[in-house]
Amino acid sequence: MKLSLSERLSGYRRPRTVRTLREGPVLRVELDRPESGNAVNEEMLDDLLAILTAPDPEVRVLVLGAAGDDFSLGGDRNEFADWLEEDQEGRGIRIAGDKARRVCELLSTSRIVTIARVQGKAIGAGMALALACDLRVGAETASFRLPELALGLPTAWGGMLPRLIHELGAARTREIILTGRPIGAAEAYELSVLQRVVPEDELDAAVTAWAKPVARRPESAVRITKALLNSYMAANRMADPAVLDSELMAAVAAASRRARDAGESATGAVPVR
Secondary structure: OOOOHHHHHOOOOOOOOEEEEEEOOEEEEEEOOHHHOOOEOHHHHHHHHHHHOOOOOOOOEEEEEEOOOOOEOOEOHHHHHHHHHHOOOOHHHHHHHHHHHHHHHHHHHOOOEEEEEEOOEEEOHHHHHHHOOOEEEEEOOOEEEOOOHHHOOOOOHHHHHHHHHHHHOHHHHHHHHHHOOOEEHHHHHHOOOOOEEEOHHHHHHHHHHHHHHHHHOOHHHHHHHHHHHHHHHHHOOOOOOHHHHHHHHHHHHHHHHHHHHOOOOOOOOOOOO
């Protein structure tokens, strides 16, 4: 469903893009747009924000998974094109970019432990959502890719760049971003994109093996430990462009659109899977 700019500015949303299931202290959140490969649209960001900004105090672990064959094929390119059609200066992209940053920050800094359950492809925004989680387990068929540069965009969705550099190292991050090549599950494990790889039919068991002991840990100790880990990561960032991500995305996309309309570029770049 296409929302007007005024509706989006007012925070309008309908919780139709994710499903939740509470299992004691564990909350399972499932991206639920399988017909689109769980493409991340603004409505999905709003649904995730609603869950993450109003946590149940009894929940100790959040598992982020997805319906269908793929975790997420990235940003919703049709919605992106609509935004540029509606406002060629990229105002809509700034709004969504800020929401993406907030979702990823909340997954990373929440008092609860977040676990990504990844099957199939996690591309662009999908990879950013998974990487924002504390723990990440993937099926043997899982793969990751960052195609933004080929689409004429900076790798900025959700403030992922500092996290990539911290988790993977600057050299490997540079290679993966500049080439845009896919990363299979085995390599993702070597790079620490995934911390565990299992057959797909064992994903739920692997998640449970992490969630059960974590849920029993004293809440205050987990909260403080997460804060310490996050502060260490922040202290070692060479630069943190997260607050500028929505501006970067909007500026580059708007410039690409203007150039294309003027016949100066044939890239036709839009963020897609």
